[in-house]
Amino acid sequence: MRKNGFARHALIETLHTVQSSFGYLDDNAIRYVARSLRVPLSQAYGVVTFYHYFSLKPPGKHTMTICAGTACYIKGADKLVAAAEKRLGIPQGQTTPDGQISLMTARCVGACSRAPVVLSDGDVAGEMTSEQALEQLERWAVE
Amino acid sequence: MNIEELEQIAETVRQENAKFDYEVNVCMDLACVSQGSDTLKDALVKAVEASGKSVLVRRTGCMGPCSSGPLVRVDPEETLYRRVNAGHAEAIVASLGGKPVVELQCDLNEHFDKQVRVVLENAGHIDPEKIDDYIACDGYKALLTVLTEMTPNGVIHRITESGLRGRGGGGYPTGLKWSTVAKSGGDLKYVVCNGDEGDPGAFMDRSVMEGDPHRVIEGMAIAAYAVGASKGFIYVRAEYPVAVARLTAGVRDARRRGLLGNNICGTPFSFDVEIRLGAGAFVCGEETALLASIEGKRGTPKPRPPYPAMSGLWGKPTLINNVETFANIAPIVRNGGRWFANMGSERSKGTKVFALTGKITNTGLVEVPMGIKLREIIEVIGGGVPDGHTFKAVQTGGPSGGCIPAEMLDIGVSYDALLKVGSIMGSGGMIVMDDTSCMVNVARFFVEFCMTESCGKCIPCRAGTAQMYTLLTRICNGQGTMDDLDLLVSLCGTIKETSLCGLGQTAPNPVLSTIQYFKNEYIEHIANKRCPAGVCNMEAPVEVLV
Numbered sequence: 001m002r003k004n005g006f007a008r009h010a011l012i013e014t015l016h017t018v019q020s021s022f023g024y025l026d027d028n029a030i031r032y033v034a035r036s037l038r039v040p041l042s043q044a045y046g047v048v049t050f051y052h053y054f055s056l057k058p059p060g061k062h063t064m065t066i067c068a069g070t071a072c073y074i075k076g077a078d079k080l081v082a083a084a085e086k087r088l089g090i091p092q093g094q095t096t097p098d099g100q101i102s103l104m105t106a107r108c109v110g111a112c113s114r115a116p117v118v119l120s121d122g123d124v125a126g127e128m129t130s131e132q133a134l135e136q137l138e139r140w141a142v143e
Numbered sequence: 144m145n146i147e148e149l150e151q152i153a154e155t156v157r158q159e160n161a162k163f164d165y166e167v168n169v170c171m172d173l174a175c176v177s178q179g180s181d182t183l184k185d186a187l188v189k190a191v192e193a194s195g196k197s198v199l200v201r202r203t204g205c206m207g208p209c210s211s212g213p214l215v216r217v218d219p220e221e222t223l224y225r226r227v228n229a230g231h232a233e234a235i236v237a238s239l240g241g242k243p244v245v246e247l248q249c250d251l252n253e254h255f256d257k258q259v260r261v262v263l264e265n266a267g268h269i270d271p272e273k274i275d276d277y278i279a280c281d282g283y284k285a286l287l288t289v290l291t292e293m294t295p296n297g298v299i300h301r302i303t304e305s306g307l308r309g310r311g312g313g314g315y316p317t318g319l320k321w322s323t324v325a326k327s328g329g330d331l332k333y334v335v336c337n338g339d340e341g342d343p344g345a346f347m348d349r350s351v352m353e354g355d356p357h358r359v360i361e362g363m364a365i366a367a368y369a370v371g372a373s374k375g376f377i378y379v380r381a382e383y384p385v386a387v388a389r390l391t392a393g394v395r396d397a398r399r400r401g402l403l404g405n406n407i408c409g410t411p412f413s414f415d416v417e418i419r420l421g422a423g424a425f426v427c428g429e430e431t432a433l434l435a436s437i438e439g440k441r442g443t444p445k446p447r448p449p450y451p452a453m454s455g456l457w458g459k460p461t462l463i464n465n466v467e468t469f470a471n472i473a474p475i476v477r478n479g480g481r482w483f484a485n486m487g488s489e490r491s492k493g494t495k496v497f498a499l500t501g502k503i504t505n506t507g508l509v510e511v512p513m514g515i516k517l518r519e520i521i522e523v524i525g526g527g528v529p530d531g532h533t534f535k536a537v538q539t540g541g542p543s544g545g546c547i548p549a550e551m552l553d554i555g556v557s558y559d560a561l562l563k564v565g566s567i568m569g570s571g572g573m574i575v576m577d578d579t580s581c582m583v584n585v586a587r588f589f590v591e592f593c594m595t596e597s598c599g600k601c602i603p604c605r606a607g608t609a610q611m612y613t614l615l616t617r618i619c620n621g622q623g624t625m626d627d628l629d630l631l632v633s634l635c636g637t638i639k640e641t642s643l644c645g646l647g648q649t650a651p652n653p654v655l656s657t658i659q660y661f662k663n664e665y666i667e668h669i670a671n672k673r674c675p676a677g678v679c680n681m682e683a684p685v686e687v688l689v
Contacts, residue, residue, distance in 0.1 A: 011439035016381060016420050043440070050441040050598075051422030053381050069343030070541065070574050071500035073588050107423060108343035109382055111173045112498060112572075113209030113506035124177040 008037050011047055015054060024055045052107070060095040060102035062140045064133070065119040069108030072116040080116055081105060083130040087137055101140055144401040144408050146287050149278060156279035163199040165239045166218040167191075168267060172205035172350060173385065174507070179228055180213035186232035187215075194236050204354015206267035207258075208251055209507035216267060217243070225249035254505055257524050259486065259512045261494045262470045266354045266508075271389055274396040277357040283402050285476035286361050289368055290410045298369040299325060302472070304480030306492035311337055311428070311465030312540065312569040313645075314491070314558035320462065323452040324370040327460035332372035334363050334414075335456065335463045337433060338379040338386065341425035342541030343592065345572030347496040348466040350508055352379065352386035355470070356393035360416060362469030364403065365476060367414045370462050375416040376437055381423065390418050425542070425596035429644045430463045432598065443600045444644035465570065467496060488514030491557035495568070501538075501575040504529045511556070518552040521575060532577035536660070540569025542589045542596075543649030545656025546582060565656040567649065581678035582661040583668055587615040589653040593646060604647030607638040611654060618665060621672035621681035628665055632658060 004010035014037060018029050025048055034044035048054045066072075066080050081092055084103055088096055095102040111117045114126025120136050160166070169175075169184045184202055191198045206214045211225035215235065224235065224247040231247060238244050260266075269276035277283070289298055303318025324332060336359060340348040352359060363375045379387050394416050397403040405413045419437050426432045427442040434456050436442040455461025471493060475483045484492050491513040497520065500506050504526030511520060521527065521537060528534045536546040545566035547554075554560045558568050576585065594608040614631045617623040635651035642648045658665060667675050674681065 009437065009439040012422055012436065013420060016422070039439070046441050047439070051424050053421075053423035070538065070572070070588070071344040073343075074501045074574060074576055074580055074585070106382065107341070107425065108345075109173075110340070110346035110349040111177060112344050112346055112500040112574075113508075114174045114177060114212075115500060115506075117177075124173060126174065126177050 006037060008039050011037055011039055011044060012051070015044075015048060019054060024058045026056070057095070058099075061100050061143075062121055063102040063104060063119075064137065065104040065106045065109075066092075066133070067109050067111070067115070067117040067119070068105040069112060069115070071112035072108075075115040077116040080118065080128060080130055080133050084133055084137060087134055100143075101137065144287070146284070146291070149283060149287060152275055153279045153281075156275045160199060160279075162197065164197045166199045166201060167235065168201050168203045168206075168216045168218065170204075170206045170212060170214040170267065171202040172209070172354065173346075174205070174209035175212040175214060178213050182229045183213055183215070183227055183232065186229035187236065190232040190236040193233075196236065196239055198236065198239060201270050203268060204266045204271050205263075205350040205508055207263070207508050208249075208254060208505050210505055211249055211251070211507075214249075223249045223251065251505070254509075254524050254526065257515070257519055258510050259494050260510050261474050261483075261486075262351060262358075262467055262496050263354075263508065263510045264474070265358065266350065269355065271354050271356060272392055274357055274393070274400060277355070281477060282357055282473070283361055285473040286364050286368075286402065287408055289365050289476055290408055290412055295325060295369045295371065298365060298476070301480045302369070302475060305475045305483035306480075306487075306490075307468065307471055307475060307483065308491060308558060309465060310467035310471070310495065310570070312543070312567060314568060317464065317468055320452060320464070321366065321369055323450075324372075324460050324462040327453050329460055331374070331459050332370060333456045333459055333461040334367045334370065334372045334375040335433070335437070335461055336363055336375065336377040336469055337428065337430070337463055337465045338377055338383075338390075339421045339428045339433060340380060340383075340466070340570060341428045341596075342543075342570050342572050344500055344538075344541060344574045345498045345570050347498050347508055347571050349383050349386055351466050351470050351496075352383070353389050356386075356389045357397065358470045358473060359390070359466055360393055360397055360403070362472035363416060364407070364414050365472050366462055366464065366469065368412055370460075372462065373413055373415075375414060376419050376456075377416060378419045378421060378427070378433055378437060380421045387418060387420065394418065424598070425592070426598045426644070426646050429646060432644070433463065434461065441598070443598045444646075446643060467571070486512045488555055488557045490559055495556065495571060497571045497573045499525050499573050499575070502528050502532065502577040502580070503575040513557050514555040516553055516555055517547065520556070520573070521552065525575065528575065528577045532579060534575065535578050535580060536576045536582065538566075538574040538576065538585070538653070539572065540567035540649075540652070541572050542592045543567055543645065543652055544569045544572075545652045546576070546585065546660065547656075548660040551660075565652065565659055567652070579676055579678070581619075581674050581676035582657040582664050583615065583619055583674075584676075584678045586654045586657045587612065587619055590615055590650065593650040597646065597650075601641075601643040601647060603638045603641040604643070604650065607634060607642075607647070608650055610634060611638070611651070615654070618668050619674075619679040621668060621679070623669045625669060628658070628669065
């Protein structure tokens with residue numbers, strides 16, 4: 001916040017910093033940011049819920065993000081999502097009950113030439129098959 | 144900093160580079176890194192050290208044909224190697240001065256011959272994190288020329304003369320936009336660079352920001368001088384962390400060199416740039432929504448007029464251009480407006496970068512002169528559809544664009560021609576589909592995208608996209624009727640005409656264009672409960688949306 005001079009318009013920047021430090025934004029964090037920047041709490045909460053990038057729930061220990069951009073979709077990203085959902089028993093956007101793995105979809109990570117793309121804890125892998133994605137999930141599950 | 148000092152830096156870099164006998168350039172763009180080009184670079188450095196040869200190993204931005212990655216180019220011979228991994232490093236270094244490594248050699252002459260590189264001229268030739276590399280390629284020369292030799296009106300005149308149109312998709316004449324902002328009163332004006340490349344399937348702006356960040360910064364500074372602005376913002380998607388890092392470093396280095404900040408090059412002109420992060424909202428690519436987001440608010444669009452050129456950021460006149468538009472500015476200033484206007488078609492000048500993806504042999508970035516036939520891009524540059532499948536359609540413009548069928552491939556690529564066939568130029572995503580893609584399913588995919596990305600401010604878009612989605616899902620599941628199809632078409636018309644911003648106004652395009660060119664597929668789904676491409680599952684229950 002100091003970096004941006006406590007400017008009100010730096011709300012999104014500040015929320016990014018908080019989320020990258022804690023992994024998500026809980027009520028306390030949002031309240032704290034709103035108070036410090038002198039922004040109405042309603043506006044802060046509105047911004048957090050408007051943008052997909054912000055999460056109100058803590059992420060799992062590992063995160064698998066499947067790109068659901070057009071190029072990935074054409075090359076069968078939906079099948080990857082279905083396979084991962086079936087394996088983990090959770091719908092996309094959620095975390096397994098043991099807090100081990102989160103399954104997310106992304107709007108496009110910009111590696112379309114290597115579609116379909118999967119990010120495993122932030123590492124980009126292209127031309128993924130369902131088998132490769134499931135192998136990764138198995139590796140995480142036994143940890 | 145003045146022109147002589149700039150030349151001095153450029154000369155020093157050139158001399159440094161000339162000390163090496165060979166240059167080995169490694170593509171370190173996302174697609175190549177995901178295939179291990181970072182370990183490859185380390186291996187090359189080690190191999191060079193072991194061999195004792197005088198070789199410069201350089202990381203560069205995207206070289207283009209990502210499907211052949213990781214790519215390595217050896218200069219001065221310009222030998223391009225494909226699918227290189229760390230194990231090949233020694234062989235490549237050993238080959239320097241002798242015969243090239245034949246089994247890695249890449250024959251993409253046809254792919255490159257048809258291309259003209261303006262925006263991507265430095266891609267694959269400079270280290271994006273070194274400002275001096277950019278300066279050695281005539282970087283910032285245009286800015287200094289403008290500041291010392293040209294009037295703001297002279298700059299606008301040159302841009303107008305070039306015929307450059309906005310590369311974000313709308314195609315608004317850039318010179319006209321600049322002169323509107325220049326004429327707007329007020330002492331405080333802003334320049335904003337739209338790097339919120341939300342179109343899924345497009346990544347040319349990412350490659351430009353990551354591969355040649357100073358080109359964008361220079362373009363913005365020239366624009367600021369022309370319109371009288373003193374402050375700039377680059378709005379980048381948070382999904383592009385590398386682009387954010389490179390731009391942040393770029394701005395810092397430009398400040399250190401005195402190319403941004405107060406009294407640039409000893410002139411009265413002052414300009415500084417801040418980076419702002421998006422947070423995953425497609426609608427923020429719309430200019431008024433983007434401005435709201437920079438102000439720290441929810442990204443909802445406002446009705447226009449007033450246009451941002453009159454009243455933008457915090458009510459001040461604001462110039463908004465896309466990354467690729469700014470990337471074209473420096474070459475236009477350097478080479479003159481006529482040089483640029485000589486390329487392209489009658490009403491669309493210059494070149495355009497496309498991200499060629501989907502079911503095509505050579506995926507990656509291509510830059511072509513406007514007016515080139517779609518067929519040439521797909522069959523020659525792209526190498527056609529692989530695995531013996533047949534081409535069905537090419538989708539341009541992302542969720543706002545349309546699908547162009549095989550019969551229309553002979554149209555030239557220009558803003559007007561694409562609009563005429565029911566699509567748009569868009570930001571430059573080009574997704575190729577073959578006979579295994581179901582057009583109804585694709586239309587449903589885009590509508591679902593627009594539905595979740597609708598900001599919810601105006602009803603036609605918020606409710607209309609949800610209704611379109613329900614109708615399309617019914618058809619995909621084999622439960623649609625011919626009445627549904629008629630309803631869909633009339634709904635599309637309503638949404639198109641009554642939505643507030645570009646997102647809603649263009650959301651029906653994928654549906655309308657697929658109905659226009661692939662109506663038989665819709666009918667097959669409805670009448671025979673059959674999906675010709677075998678994609679749709681006809682037994683799935685209908686999802687009911689509340």
